[in-house]
Amino acid sequence: MPLDTEISRVAIRDYKSIATCDVDLGPLTFLVGPNGSGKSNFLDALRFVADSLNHSVEQAIRDRGGINDVRRRSEGRPRHFAIKLEFRRPAVAGSFAFEIGDRAGGGFTIKRETCEISFGGPGKPRKAVYEAERGKVVRMESSFLGAAEVPNSTDRFLLSSLSALPDFRPAWQAFAPMGFYRLNPDKIRDLQSPESGDILTRDGSNAAAVLANLAKHHEDVKARVEEFLAMVAPGTLRVMQKTLGPKETLEFEQAVTGANRSRRFLAANMSDGTLGALGILLALFQSPNGGKRVSLIGVEEPETALHPAAAAVLLDALLEASQRRQVIVTSHSPDLLDSRDLPADAILAVSAEDGTTSIAPIGPSERSVIKRRLKTPGEMLRNNQLTPDLKRVPSPARMRLFQE
Ligand SMILES: Nc1ncnc2c1ncn2[C@@H]1O[C@H](COP(=O)(O)OP(=O)(O)OP(=O)(O)O)[C@@H](O)[C@H]1O
Ligand SMILES: [Mg+2]
16 A cells, blocks of 8 residues: 655755765665664654644744754854655655844844645646745745735745645645654653544553544554564453543553453553553554544654564554655564564664764665565564665765755
């Protein structure tokens, strides 16, 4: 099944520890590399785009401690950072790029922003483009409006203002609904406030609502989540949402050895690993309808608190989920990557030297080892053989995010 949306390319300049990065993404990507090398910074760059589109650039920068904590700190003191994302969907493809810098007297300014969409499909192919510089629209090719009709702004993306316009909506649909997860068993364990459960929150604090939503609208998907969960935590038969006065929680049904009965436990009494695994499964399989609501899922270290033997189950879940929507995970687990079916393309290696991050596919000889199925990526991770091919990290001079 083709993905509804594929974020096909990510290019980053001077974002946190990332000086330059230009990588292609497939349905499933593992980011591997030493502690502090920049894996989370890569995910954070993507999350910055989603946060900016869903809330505001102002808030996205403020949440990260201000512009000086977002742009790369280095000797050369880059004053700006830039991100370009490309996406593909059936019959439409496009890109969104921006550069943000500091402003004299404090704060930030959006220096440039561009969006380009190509519509293919059965109709006549056409293009829509806008370019803005320091809040002024300098180019607008759209069948729906002219440059004069667009509000000027240096602290809000134009794409947010134009998200309802059919010409630019596909870019918003690709990049705004990316979801990034750092699941917290304690938050999953706490009593939760009922809500729609359409989208799982970052820490899993609405897991009961998301589960109830699946149970109501996608029983088959909920059953699949339970199947995976039973493989991770043997004896777990079912999981349900349970209302407790004005709050709700999760209730687990577990088999009792030797008895023809089962026992029920509330989330408060469940293990960290079981709750964490359920959180990951809900993140992966939430709102299954063609993945329209959540275009891409980023999960930090999904192996946390899992028994090594559960890693194979987790990998199966990641592979299955990535047929519906794109998945990126950071991981330190060789067990998770211990499969000869994992293509070398699914791995992006991360390293850091002098505080500067390199992110790239692994080198040709390592790729060939995986392709020839001589070793699994997990075995290579154990031997520290998954390192980025530095030839594929662009030099700052070669990094072109905008047409000059
Ligand atoms: N604005 C910045 N400029 C330069 N470097 C930065 C900036 N902000 C953070 N860093 C660097 O990024 C590093 C953290 O990177 P990150 O959190 O992505 O690591 P990671 O690969 O996810 O590691 P782990 O596996 O431990 O989670 C910090 O150690 C810090 O040196
Ligand atoms: Mg990290």
